[in-house]
Amino acid sequence: MSKELLNALDDLETEKGISKELVLDALEAALVSAYKRNYSQAQNVEVEFNHKTGKISVYAVKDVVETVYDSRLEVSLEEAVKINSAYEIGDKIRFEVTPKNFGRIAAQTAKQVIMQRMREAERNIIYNEFIAYENDIMQGIVERQDNRYIYVNLGKIEAVLSKQEQIPNEVYKPHDRIKVYVTKVENTSKGPQIFVSRSHPDLLKRLFEQEVPEIYDGVVEIVSIAREAGDRAKVAVVSRDEHIDPVGTCVGPKGQRVQAIVNELKGENMDIVEWSEDPSTYIANALNPAKVIDVVFNEQTNSCLVVVPDYQLSLAIGKRGQNARLAAKLTGFKIDIKSESDMLAADEAEEEVGLVSTDDLVDGALVDEPIEAIVDAEEVVAPLVEDPEVEETLVADDETIEELLNGDETDEELEEQDTTED
Structure with missing residues (x-):
């Protein structure tokens, strides 16, 4: 059994990458507990495992004292001198107490320890493998679902997709292949736990990196993303090469690149706009497809007033205010939208009010001097x-x-x- 155990430990180290020394240390500690539990012993016990022969020996450790009060923990100086004349009070002596049938107990304990170490090693391997995919995209297969999660098989482990991270109105069926964004990887007592998302804005970023080589290479950069999962998203891009059109590159020939992303996200609409250093131009681009006449900024409140043609007011605001809301998220400005006629009426009202000054009023009557x-x-x-x-x-x-x-x-x-x- 002992030689077989040594061979098994060698194979375990080679195949699973589990250190032989760590397993032996754990095995010795487990054998001590097994000996005390099976033989109702409370004395200090040490287990020695011979790495060459594989023999397992159990030793009871006793202190050398003048007067013995507990024979399980102490030995008298007189008896110690009989063993070796060099012993003195305070020394420790090891007595071999290996039971005859201890081999069976050792084998069961060794099996439990090795299985436990294997599980721990596999958990660590899985954790180290998937921690590299944190904040990245992976493809998985939907396996099952309950009231809390949808479980997605990523190969060696199941990831969980919570309701908050799902795309609204998207139906997930078993064996469906979906792409998910890994938001967090935790190493718990029950093993690695992976949390994924379908509604995270960075999922969109990773999908563009997969479909658009220029983004992956860094020639075209995604500056900002505003997304309402399952309905509509706006993506601001900029080109580091003046000869490359960032918007056209992301759309692709006949819209093939962006269409692949739309299909993956079950029909989510995409607005790709060009980022600009000029905030006015950037905001005008962000409100696409509406045309912008003017942008007036209020630096104190980090907001702006956008003027659009009368016939495009509803288009600029969008359904339930979605277009304006996404543009505000994309640019970081609070956006207020007014039609051209309303803006002109407001300007005329201000001009009329500006003709009358309180300094020119005497008892409520307007006088020139x-x-x-x-x-x-x-x-x-x-x-x-x-x-x-x-x-x-x-x-x-x-x-x-x-x-x-x-x-x-x-x-x-x-x-x-x-x-x-x-």
């Missing part, structure tokens, strides 16, 4: 007040007004006065 008018009025009124006749008239008027306010004259008296005057 308010300050001079007030001065002239004072110059006219001042001499009149100084005139005696005018002063008497003013005093009389004041007395009449005072009498009216005090109610000294009745309505009948006032009527008689009016009749007399007539």
Whole structure:
């Protein structure tokens, strides 16, 4: 059995890449536990595995003391000297206690340890293999699904596709081949766990890298992606070579390149726009297919006002505001869209309001020269007040007004006065 075990460990190291020394260390620790469990022993035990012969020996380790209180853990100095006269108090002596039938226990323990080490090694191999695919794209086969996940077979392991990472309204059937984006790889106690996505924006990026060689080579670069999975996406691209059209390169001859991506994503619409250093041009491109007349920026709020023709207002906004929303995600600006007529009406209203200034209003009346008018009025009124006749008239008027306010004259008296005057 021992030589067969050694040969098995050699084969294990060659085929699975599992270190022989690590297995032997684990095996010795497991045999110690097996010995204590099967023989109800509590003393200090050591297991020695001969790497040449494969023989397994069990030793009980005891301390040399003057007076023995626990024979399982201690040995007297008198007995120790009989074994070897050089022993002193405090030394440790190993006594072989290998049971006759320990070979069977050792074989069972060795099997368990080797199987455990094999599982751990396979998990590590799978983890190290798939951690390299994190943030990358892979092709798998749909195997099954439950209320939480869809399980995708990636070859050596099953990946999980959660509902949040699925494309809305996409139906997954067993044995369907799909491309998924690996978002996270975890090494758990139950083995590696791989999480994949179909709705991640970087899935689109990886698909373009597969279909467009210029993107893979770095001649054309994807600057930004805005995506509403299953419905529509916008991709901003730029060319590092002035002789290469980035948009035409991504579309491909007769639209073959982008059509392959659309087919993979079950009909998701693609808008490929050219990135520009000029924010106005970039925003105008992002609102494609709508035409943009003007872009007015507000640097304080990182927003902009986009003016479009009246007949293209609904096209610029898009269905349920989708076109404007994706353009905002793509460019990083908050976008407000107005029609050309609304913008002209707003400008005219501002101009009309701008003609009247609060500085030109005196008691709510509009005057051309308010300050001079007030001065002239004072110059006219001042001499009149100084005139005696005018002063008497003013005093009389004041007395009449005072009498009216005090109610000294009745309505009948006032009527008689009016009749007399007539």
